[in-house]
């Protein structure tokens with residue numbers, strides 16, 4: 001019997017598998033498709049991403065193991081960055097209108113975020129999980145999860161037909177439309193936005209993303225991705241016309257795209273994310289930033305908390321995870337929700353806000369509470 005069966009090898013699932021395996025747990029990961037595909041994400045992340053990847057920034061490597069693995073560590077540091085990095089982003093130009101409208105620029109004199117190869121990220125994180133001792137199988141779609149006394153039975157359709165696996169605890173890391181969530185009867189997130197994006201493969205290493213507050217309750221974007229080209233995208237509330245609004249954005253920029261994709265963005269965590277012998281992590285638990293929809297870093301932070309808090313021999317420790325991840329992310333998510341409310345304010349108020357806040361910023365992209373940090377206050381006070 002496995003300690004954990006993890007359903008889904010996205011960032012949250014692979015990160016949890018790696019952390020749990022490193023803690024000596026017996027872990028199986030089941031992924032329905034090819035790891036990283038289909039792509040439905042911008043891969044626009046704060047620089048914290050490099051802390052989760054092998055190399056110098058890997059915060060869990062002790063100095064002892066670092067010394068032993070020095071050679072391996074340095075080469076994988078170089079390769080993780082070299083393989084995944086696409087562009088440095090120094091800030092955002094906010095627009096209340098379309099491509100030619102006035103821009104309110106928020107910037108730093110050093111990179112605030114990176115555009116990275118999202119497919120490569122998933123593959124790298126899954127490799128890290130395997131290297132830590134987890135068993136990762138792709139081509140396995142989980143169809144049933146049965147929490148029984150003392151164990152969980154997880155059924156999947158694999159390359160050789162239907163197979164069942166037994167574990168002490170099952171992790172639902174299977175994204176916004178989580179099958180595990182449904183199977184164990186946990187509630188849905190508050191909202192599922194519909195995101196669409198596409199790529200123009202003409203290289204662009206510009207320093208700024210463009211954000212257009214032109215769609216109701218969210219935004220449209222343009223992200224320069226270096227040699228990988230330019231990405232255009234938007235997300236809308238359920239029921240709104242995402243494809244129609246996307247066409248308007250592309251017409252406005254006068255571009256035709258080489259590739260398109262779409263996906264769901266969960267906003268607002270469900271009231272409970274743990275069952276009797278199950279828990280949700282990542283998008284399955286809506287561990288996302290309400291004002292951007294980004295969930296890569298939050299999901300991996302929560303995954304580390306799960307690995308730390310949950311003892312598979314003692315299902316009661318699931319409650320520790322429920323409390324701990326909310327303590328870690330709740331204030332950021334609350335403030336993020338308030339920032340998002342600003343997207344729906346009347347234009348004159350938005351304009352006044354942009355004028356007051358644009359300029360040099362001290363805010364950390366994943367921590368809206370840093371809006372009230374010393375760095376941000378210093379930056380605010382220096383604007384004349």
Ligand SMILES: Cc1cc2nc3c(=O)[nH]c(=O)nc-3n(C[C@H](O)[C@H](O)[C@H](O)COP(=O)(O)OP(=O)(O)OC[C@H]3O[C@@H](n4cnc5c(N)ncnc54)[C@H](O)[C@@H]3O)c2cc1C
Pocket residue numbers: 007008009010011012013030031032033035036037040041042043044045140141142143173174175176178179195196197233262263264265281282283284288293294295296297299
């Ligand atoms: C348009 C768009 C743009 C985005 N841009 C960004 C961004 O720039 N930055 C950012 O941080 N976030 C972004 N996000 C959000 C980000 O993609 C998610 O927060 C992140 O992928 C969540 O990771 P996860 O591991 O929880 O889930 P996922 O990445 O969704 O991984 C879940 C995995 O589970 C697998 N799976 C599902 N069901 C089953 C099953 N039954 N059996 C087995 N496997 C299963 C899936 O195949 C998938 O591999 C964006 C999302 C969208 C839709």
